[in-house]
Amino acid sequence: MRTLLMRSSVLLLAASLLLTGVAAAEDEKPPVDVRVRGEITSVEVDSDSFGLHTARGEDLVFLVNDQTRFFGPDGELGGLGDLEVGMIAGVAATKEDDGRLLALRVAAGHKQDLLRVVGEITGVVPGQGTFTLETREGARYEFQTGERTRFVSRDGSVDDIHDLKKGMHAAVAAVRREGGWFALHVAVGEPKDRPDVDVRAAGEIISVGSSIFTLHTRDDRTLVFQVTDATKFGSTDGSVDSFGDLEAGMLAIVAAHDDGGTLTALWVGVGMPRPEGERPQRPSREAEPTAKPARGA
Numbered sequence: 008m009r010t011l012l013m014r015s016s017v018l019l020l021a022a023s024l025l026l027t028g029v030a031a032a033e034d035e036k037p038p039v040d041v042r043v044r045g046e047i048t049s050v051e052v053d054s055d056s057f058g059l060h061t062a063r064g065e066d067l068v069f070l071v072n073d074q075t076r077f078f079g080p081d082g083e084l085g086g087l088g089d090l091e092v093g094m095i096a097g098v099a100a101t102k103e104d105d106g107r108l109l110a111l112r113v114a115a116g117h118k119q120d121l122l123r124v125v126g127e128i129t130g131v132v133p134g135q136g137t138f139t140l141e142t143r144e145g146a147r148y149e150f151q152t153g154e155r156t157r158f159v160s161r162d163g164s165v166d167d168i169h170d171l172k173k174g175m176h177a178a179v180a181a182v183r184r185e186g187g188w189f190a191l192h193v194a195v196g197e198p199k200d201r202p203d204v205d206v207r208a209a210g211e212i213i214s215v216g217s218s219i220f221t222l223h224t225r226d227d228r229t230l231v232f233q234v235t236d237a238t239k240f241g242s243t244d245g246s247v248d249s250f251g252d253l254e255a256g257m258l259a260i261v262a263a264h265d266d267g268g269t270l271t272a273l274w275v276g277v278g279m280p281r282p283e284g285e286r287p288q289r290p291s292r293e294a295e296p297t298a299k300p301a302r303g304a
Contacts, residue, residue: 009011012020033170035112043098044095045061046060046093046095046096047093047096052088055070057071059096064225064246064247067108068108069098069108069113069223070107071101074111077115078112078114080120080183081185082113094116095117095121096100099111112158122182123178125142125178126141126148129141133169150179152168156168156191156195160162160195177196187244204262205263206263207261209224209258210223210224210228212220212254212256213229213254217254218234222261225260232261232270232271234271238250238274241275241276245275258277259278261275
């Protein structure tokens with residue numbers, strides 16, 4: 008399940024990171040009203056527009072003009088004509104007075120040019136800006152880094168490639184560039200930093216609150232999980248990648264750490280809800296928490 012979730016969200020993550028890197032370097036003028044990710048479904052050069060099927064299942068049409076900027080893995084694209092049906096894209100847009108969406112920035116790439124992997128760092132060459140990583144399956148990758156690479160770690164100790172060390176565990180989102188992989192996002196952690204998975208549960212989400220959600224499990228238990236900034240989210244269709252995407256009625260698998268009775272979700276994998284006729288009938292209720300969430304969660 009974990010591998011499936013990773014594959015389902017990797018392309019959208021990489022497209023999102025491309026767009027985030029562009030947005031960070033620019034002022035939000037005009038203001039961005041809409042940020043979405045998805046797959047390009049049409050490109051209409053004659054009408055200066057393109058269609059996008061979003062991760063949430065929406066079909067949107069975006070207009071472009073001479074102020075719209077287009078970006079790909081290797082930098083800025085020439086324009087609308089460089090987009091292709093089937094590309095994965097992230098779009099930042101403004102909503103015009105008539106309700107139409109005008110794209111301000113579009114970051115797009117082919118599926119085969121986007122990558123996300125998790126594994127152990129096996130070598131670092133700061134002078135060349137490169138590091139190598141080996142996955143659990145034994146696949147090896149070499150990544151180039153640069154000014155657009157963002158490094159993050161649980162304790163804030165990793166700011167650039169000079170802080171990477173052999174033996175560290177990392178999740179890397181990258182784009183293909185000139186035959187190699189360029190790392191956009193490197194999330195690093197030591198093995199000892201990874202909380203133990205004490206609880207694994209599968210069932211239906213029956214309520215979503217402030218930084219907590221309640222799951223009715225297949226074995227008829229009611230569990231309350233708190234979430235943190237470190238909680239990872241995914242779904243089989245790519246529509247769930249944050250806590251804000253969770254809804255009552257979704258089917259989910261949760262891995263959590265038990266800290267004295269408080270269940271902290273480490274990752275949440277969401278599937279499609281069953282048809283209404285197949286779902287168990289239970290009275291609508293707000294489940295009582297089994298443990299009080301930590302303050303400030």
